[in-house]
Amino acid sequence: MAADATPPITDLPTIDLAALDAGDPAELRALRTATHGIGFFYLVGHGDEATADAADELIAAAREFFALPESRKRVIENVRSPHFRGYTTLGGERTQGRVDWREQLDIGAERAATPPDPQRPWRVLDGPNLWPAEVPRLRRAALDWMAGAGAVGMRLLRAWAVSLGAPAGHFDAAFADPDPLLKIVRYPGRDGAASGQGVGGHKDVGALTLLYPEPGTSGLQVEADGRWIDAPPRRGSFIVNIGELLEVATDGYLKATNHKVLPPSEGNDRISLPFFLNPGFDQALPPVALEPALAADARGVGQDSHGGRLHAVYGLNALKSRLRAHPDVARRYHRDLLELPELR
Ligand SMILES: O=C(O)CCC(=O)C(=O)O
Ligand SMILES: [Fe+2]
Numbered sequence: 001m002a003a004d005a006t007p008p009i010t011d012l013p014t015i016d017l018a019a020l021d022a023g024d025p026a027e028l029r030a031l032r033t034a035t036h037g038i039g040f041f042y043l044v045g046h047g048d049e050a051t052a053d054a055a056d057e058l059i060a061a062a063r064e065f066f067a068l069p070e071s072r073k074r075v076i077e078n079v080r081s082p083h084f085r086g087y088t089t090l091g092g093e094r095t096q097g098r099v100d101w102r103e104q105l106d107i108g109a110e111r112a113a114t115p116p117d118p119q120r121p122w123r124v125l126d127g128p129n130l131w132p133a134e135v136p137r138l139r140r141a142a143l144d145w146m147a148g149a150g151a152v153g154m155r156l157l158r159a160w161a162v163s164l165g166a167p168a169g170h171f172d173a174a175f176a177d178p179d180p181l182l183k184i185v186r187y188p189g190r191d192g193a194a195s196g197q198g199v200g201g202h203k204d205v206g207a208l209t210l211l212y213p214e215p216g217t218s219g220l221q222v223e224a225d226g227r228w229i230d231a232p233p234r235r236g237s238f239i240v241n242i243g244e245l246l247e248v249a250t251d252g253y254l255k256a257t258n259h260k261v262l263p264p265s266e267g268n269d270r271i272s273l274p275f276f277l278n279p280g281f282d283q284a285l286p287p288v289a290l291e292p293a294l295a296a297d298a299r300g301v302g303q304d305s306h307g308g309r310l311h312a313v314y315g316l317n318a319l320k321s322r323l324r325a326h327p328d329v330a331r332r333y334h335r336d337l338l339e340l341p342e343l344r
Contacts, residue, residue: 083127122315
């Protein structure tokens with residue numbers, strides 16, 4: 001078949017974690033191919049029923065929180081947190097300079113705030129989470145979800161290392177004291193939406209994202225061959241993509257793919273749970289020495305969705321994105337950081 005007759009990609013591949021754990025060469029190859037190509041896949045084989053049940057519990061707690069009066073949700077609004085934790089109100093977030101139509105809770109590692117450090121400006125991201133007093137079960141459900149998704153993510157990272165010809169533990173040290181981020185997101189229906197974007201086109205800034213969208217909803221679209229394809233939820237499956245750090249560590253052999261979310265149809269809404277597995281803020285992923293056959297296909301590191309540089313140190317890459325996405329938090333607490341050229 002001539003190259004230009006290759007059928008367009010219409011669907012995401014499915015990868016089985018149990019087969020990866022068992023070292024199945026065909027599945028390892030499929031993982032590498034999927035993340036070199038489209039950059040997104042469904043993940044099964046991680047105890048899918050238990051994942052579905054845990055998600056039901058967290059989504060129910062999330063719905064209870066989002067149903068609170070706005071004034072109650074604002075008690076934990078992120079403009080009260082220099083660490084970008086807590087509740088982002090509708091219209092409080094931007095992607096590519098345009099307002100996203102979603103509300104969300106941002107939850108990171110539970111840490112004390114650290115003193116300012118000019119050498120490590122990203123340390124402002126350390127700090128306590130803000131939890132809603134009205135929905136006490138949300139804290140337990142969210143922390144359990146982060147622990148479960150984090151463990152799945154580490155198994156995947158080991159499989160990636162092996163699939164690229166590195167030792168299984170290649171990435172482990174960078175994740176000894178990780179800085180994961182869970183967003184609990186609600187997208188309202190398009191009626192009343194201030195913009196046509198649930199969240200605008202972007203790449204994720206960390207190592208790896210395990211997304212669990214509420215079953216029965218729609219909206220996620222993934223860029224493939226210059227077109228947008230739908231990635232509908234499947235109950236019990238994660239939708240996985242890599243972030244910019246793995247693109248940097250593999251010189252672009254693995255690809256951080258652009259994706260976006262369209263607002264749900266009128267009268268509907270959608271909860272989704274993007275979990276971002278990241279190394280510690282001070283860490284960069286160790287580069288992978290690709291064998292020559294793979295290195296020949298490495299594309300080099302691309303740009304972020306603003307045409308800017310991708311940073312290897314996670315904290316710097318994360319801070320750049322937080323300052324852009326949450327300009328009200330940035331203006332209130334971090335005017336000095338907005339001046340730093342690498343954070344523009
Ligand atoms: O909600 C979704 O389906 C995706 C969200 C997302 O891409 C993100 O928050 O980075
Ligand atoms: Fe994303």
